[in-house]
Amino acid sequence: MTAPTTRFALFTAGLLLAACQGDLSSEPPVHLNQNMDQQNRHEAQEETSVFENGRAMRNHLEGTVPVGSLREDPRIYAGKTAQGDFLKTLPAEAPKGEKLELTKELLERGRERYDVFCTPCHDAQGGGKGVVVDRGMMQPPSFHDERVLAMPIGQLYDVVTNGARNMQPYRTQVNVRDRWAIAAYVRALQMSRRAPLSDVPADRAGSERWGTR
Numbered sequence: 236m237t238a239p240t241t242r243f244a245l246f247t248a249g250l251l252l253a254a255c256q257g258d259l260s261s262e263p264p265v266h267l268n269q270n271m272d273q274q275n276r277h278e279a280q281e282e283t284s285v286f287e288n289g290r291a292m293r294n295h296l297e298g299t300v301p302v303g304s305l306r307e308d309p310r311i312y313a314g315k316t317a318q319g320d321f322l323k324t325l326p327a328e329a330p331k332g333e334k335l336e337l338t339k340e341l342l343e344r345g346r347e348r349y350d351v352f353c354t355p356c357h358d359a360q361g362g363g364k365g366v367v368v369d370r371g372m373m374q375p376p377s378f379h380d381e382r383v384l385a386m387p388i389g390q391l392y393d394v395v396t397n398g399a400r401n402m403q404p405y406r407t408q409v410n411v412r413d414r415w416a417i418a419a420y421v422r423a424l425q426m427s428r429r430a431p432l433s434d435v436p437a438d439r440a441g442s443e444r445w446g447t448r
């Protein structure tokens with residue numbers, strides 16, 4: 236081939252290739268090296284003849300747990316001892332081996348979460364007269380009723396987790412640690428009305444702040 240012919244051939248080839256760029260086409264693109272980019276597979280909800288029930292989507296095997304999600308300790312996750320009794324104290328540990336101690340920080344967190352999730356019905360002091368009750372929703376019991384006062388903290392955690400009769404559960408909205416923080420804060424709300432004077436630090440008891448109550 237002479238040089239001008241070669242140049243012309245290259246030029247034409249270049250033009251042809253460039254012309255393909257940006258064109259709209261309903262055909263699948265030319266894919267010379269397939270690698271494993273395209274494979275036979277089923278889309279979600281598709282039928283298949285492979286399985287007897289005709290569904291391509293399979294259920295999880297019973298008892299399958301995602302890595303890191305094994306909720307083994309009933310104290311932390313259910314608020315109960317291995318024998319099924321409600322805990323009377325915090326479980327000392329939160330998920331992932333974190334500590335769960337009754338600290339001011341935990342109570343602050345509990346108050347913050349309580350204000351978000353519980354106040355609309357139970358009101359800020361736990362009297363059960365939240366704003367939705369004014370709008371006709373069922374009135375919850377007061378946390379200061381003998382019956383609720385007598386509940387072990389594990390049961391308060393259980394109510395937040397699983398709900399109770401007409402009250403909805405919060406296990407999907409509030410994580411385990413925060414549920415314990417809320418339970419601890421409910422306990423603090425209860426104590427705020429019942430604590431004997433002997434619980435007040437000596438340097439605060441009898442001060443004007445307490446005297447005015």
Ligand code: HEC
Nearest residue numbers: 352353356373374375376391394395399400401402405417
């Ligand atoms: C939408 C309103 C509503 C919200 C929000 C709500 N509760 Fe309740 N709660 C109720 C009602 C209603 C009852 C009474 C249920 C019944 O007796 O049928 C109740 C009952 C309870 C009880 C007593 C359970 C028992 O066995 O008697 C506790 C404790 C409690 N709630 C805690 C909480 C906490 C903590 C939160 C926040 C995480 C919360 N609730 C959020 C409506 C609510």
